[in-house]
Amino acid sequence: MSEFVHVAVDAMGGDNAPSEIVKGSVNALNSCPNLKVTFTGKEELVKAELEKLKYPADRVQILNCTEVIAMAEPPVDAIRTKKDSSIVKGLRLVKDGECDAFVTAGSTGAALAGGQLLVGRIKGIERPPLAPLMPTAKGPVLLIDCGANMDPRPSMLLQFAQMGSIYMRNMTGVEKPRVGLVNVGTEEEKGNELAKQAHQLLKDCPDINFVGNIEAREIPEGAVDVAVTDAFTGNAILKMYEGVAKVILHELKGALMSSFVSKIGALMIKPALKGMIKTFDASEYGGAPMLGLKGLVVKAHGNSKEAEIEHALEQCITFKEKQINELFRSEMKLDELASARRAKKNTEE
Amino acid sequence: MSEFVHVAVDAMGGDNAPSEIVKGSVNALNSCPNLKVTFTGKEELVKAELEKLKYPADRVQILNCTEVIAMAEPPVDAIRTKKDSSIVKGLRLVKDGECDAFVTAGSTGAALAGGQLLVGRIKGIERPPLAPLMPTAKGPVLLIDCGANMDPRPSMLLQFAQMGSIYMRNMTGVEKPRVGLVNVGTEEEKGNELAKQAHQLLKDCPDINFVGNIEAREIPEGAVDVAVTDAFTGNAILKMYEGVAKVILHELKGALMSSFVSKIGALMIKPALKGMIKTFDASEYGGAPMLGLKGLVVKAHGNSKEAEIEHALEQCITFKEKQINELFRSEMKLDELASARRAKKNTEE
Numbered sequence: 001m002s003e004f005v006h007v008a009v010d011a012m013g014g015d016n017a018p019s020e021i022v023k024g025s026v027n028a029l030n031s032c033p034n035l036k037v038t039f040t041g042k043e044e045l046v047k048a049e050l051e052k053l054k055y056p057a058d059r060v061q062i063l064n065c066t067e068v069i070a071m072a073e074p075p076v077d078a079i080r081t082k083k084d085s086s087i088v089k090g091l092r093l094v095k096d097g098e099c100d101a102f103v104t105a106g107s108t109g110a111a112l113a114g115g116q117l118l119v120g121r122i123k124g125i126e127r128p129p130l131a132p133l134m135p136t137a138k139g140p141v142l143l144i145d146c147g148a149n150m151d152p153r154p155s156m157l158l159q160f161a162q163m164g165s166i167y168m169r170n171m172t173g174v175e176k177p178r179v180g181l182v183n184v185g186t187e188e189e190k191g192n193e194l195a196k197q198a199h200q201l202l203k204d205c206p207d208i209n210f211v212g213n214i215e216a217r218e219i220p221e222g223a224v225d226v227a228v229t230d231a232f233t234g235n236a237i238l239k240m241y242e243g244v245a246k247v248i249l250h251e252l253k254g255a256l257m258s259s260f261v262s263k264i265g266a267l268m269i270k271p272a273l274k275g276m277i278k279t280f281d282a283s284e285y286g287g288a289p290m291l292g293l294k295g296l297v298v299k300a301h302g303n304s305k306e307a308e309i310e311h312a313l314e315q316c317i318t319f320k321e322k323q324i325n326e327l328f329r330s331e332m333k334l335d336e337l338a339s340a341r342r343a344k345k346n347t348e349e
Numbered sequence: 350m351s352e353f354v355h356v357a358v359d360a361m362g363g364d365n366a367p368s369e370i371v372k373g374s375v376n377a378l379n380s381c382p383n384l385k386v387t388f389t390g391k392e393e394l395v396k397a398e399l400e401k402l403k404y405p406a407d408r409v410q411i412l413n414c415t416e417v418i419a420m421a422e423p424p425v426d427a428i429r430t431k432k433d434s435s436i437v438k439g440l441r442l443v444k445d446g447e448c449d450a451f452v453t454a455g456s457t458g459a460a461l462a463g464g465q466l467l468v469g470r471i472k473g474i475e476r477p478p479l480a481p482l483m484p485t486a487k488g489p490v491l492l493i494d495c496g497a498n499m500d501p502r503p504s505m506l507l508q509f510a511q512m513g514s515i516y517m518r519n520m521t522g523v524e525k526p527r528v529g530l531v532n533v534g535t536e537e538e539k540g541n542e543l544a545k546q547a548h549q550l551l552k553d554c555p556d557i558n559f560v561g562n563i564e565a566r567e568i569p570e571g572a573v574d575v576a577v578t579d580a581f582t583g584n585a586i587l588k589m590y591e592g593v594a595k596v597i598l599h600e601l602k603g604a605l606m607s608s609f610v611s612k613i614g615a616l617m618i619k620p621a622l623k624g625m626i627k628t629f630d631a632s633e634y635g636g637a638p639m640l641g642l643k644g645l646v647v648k649a650h651g652n653s654k655e656a657e658i659e660h661a662l663e664q665c666i667t668f669k670e671k672q673i674n675e676l677f678r679s680e681m682k683l684d685e686l687a688s689a690r691r692a693k694k695n696t697e698e
Binding site for chain 1: 533564578604614615
């Protein structure tokens with residue numbers, strides 16, 4: 001590929017900004033010759049970090065921002081008022097076509113609100129979902145939606161399934177991604193109203209490999225490649241994943257340190273444990289893409305270290321090279337969908 | 350207590366019926382002198398199991414049933430047509446006041462539907478929730494609702510919070526149970542419509558110790574005693590709990606068996622691991638109560654062994670001795686609530 005992929009990176013977002021953000025970006029720059037990065041953030045801070053590292057200066061820019069959006073700020077207000085913040089300026093670079101993607105480890109709410117308000121949806125997409133990759137016993141699963149749409153319509157879940165399917169096929173190389181609808185049981189008449197209606201739409205869609213309803217317990221087992229749900233349930237699933245794993249590993253550590261014999265045993269199993277913990281390391285996947293926007297926005301974990309940022313940037317490169325947004329447009333027939341919706345609206349008026 | 354607690358037990362329900370069901374019940378009978386049990390199920394099968402054991406024959410009855418409701422049967426149909434099944438006959442014993450409670454490890458759907466249709470709600474209760482106790486790092490948490498109400502109204506979540514609070518205070522002795530509303534963030538304006546409206550109701554209720562919104566990750570950490578949510582989200586939380594724990598322990602086992610050294614290490618940490626796994630053993634709690642019925646229905650896990658059935662029966666004894674249903678009526682002012690609702694309905698007509 002000779003074409004450059006130009007990514008805006010929020011140098012101020014997350015617990016380890018700017019140091020780990022800049023380090024991870026420089027690693028990606030050094031390993032990907034077609035990557036360009038524009039850091040948004042306080043110029044002197046970014047410069048100070050860059051000076052510690054070896055990096056290709058001709059592919060790095062800094063866009064100075066005087067403001068930072070804090071994690072707890074009301075997202076929509078923050079996006080509207082803090083026009084000189086690293087998130088707003090980064091998203092604007094994508095909107096204006098100067099950058100292909102934006103990566104942030106900052107406020108999820110601001111990234112989501114800003115993605116919709118500033119970057120904007122692809123015509124025909126009802127709502128852009130946030131879709132993290134979660135580790136499972138059999139490789140990653142895309143959990144879609146996980147933060148953007150709290151009370152979605154069934155038709156939105158259909159689009160999530162389609163986008164998730166295209167994303168996984170192209171980004172991870174799974175030929176026919178198995179799509180499951182998160183529900184309380186496998187029978188199609190089960191669930192709340194949303195799940196019942198969405199089930200019918202997914203069943204009737206010829207473009208996806210719909211395997212039916214799945215129970216949440218099947219997600220960590222790796223039963224599907226794409227798990228479709230509303231953002232409220234998706235958030236609970238993601239948080240339970242993190243919470244249960246954390247508590248079990250904490251208790252395990254406590255158990256291992258509880259006696260002299262168990263301490264010796266712990267030393268002996270350490271290498272095996274490390275391998276296991278790596279299987280469940282979400283930072284490998286480089287953050288959650290927000291799909292269906294005119295450009296890509298990637299939300300990395302708030303506690304991201306350099307590795308996750310590097311992988312987030314690699315994700316942006318693959319996303320552009322595989323032309324995922326063009327595939328959304330053509331495979332989901334988004335232009336026709338938008339025209340049909342416009343026509344329907346005109347008739348109603 | 351001189352008064353007997355009379356419990357109907359579904360001898361046919363679950364993967365290990367009737368053997369483990371009968372064994373667990375006999376253990377409870379032998380340790381609790383004020384317990385009476387009526388087994389519902391195939392008489393000759395129950396008799397054969399009883400003959401293997403030492404039990405107080407004067408406190409045991411068998412109600413012969415010719416039918417069994419299978420796990421996969423549509424619940425409402427099954428309840429309506431299989432009148433001679435162990436579940437229908439057990440629930441009828443509670444409805445008719447012959448038994449105080451019914452314990453089953455059989456079909457959750459049939460138990461839920463039958464609880465509502467046959468036993469019936471306490472006047473003033475909008476909907477009876479299913480509320481399993483889940484193990485956490487700091488003792489059990491009551492997850493309410495987890496199976497009964499897929500699209501609840503906000504006012505139902507308020508009643509779940511009140512019932513959960515009374516249950517935990519009396520059953521586990523926590524003086525002021527901390528009640529949390531499951532949501533995507535701690536700020537009160539967060540969440541879907543249901544969560545936003547429920548938050549206001551919970552905040553304004555003086556009878557509960559409402560600690561605000563909690564994220565799902567805080568549940569396994571033991572941040573609250575009562576976690577309030579709709580059944581769809583509750584089900585996802587419960588299933589993720591089981592699924593993640595199962596996958597991690599499976600991977601851990603694989604890691605421990607991966608080399609000679611790790612195998613030796615595994616032997617050395619085995620006692621410590623066993624203690625840890627016991628911390629997360631849900632069978633200690635004896636199944637999930639369905640609250641707000643004119644009597645108690647307890648749904649034990651489908652794979653229950655004797656210990657869980659024994660604990661389920663102990664739960665029924667405490668529930669009656671502590672007069673939980675009477676506390677629901679008085680503390681939640683259910684009679685006034687029912688009258689007010691009737692008056693409102695009359696005015697509207």
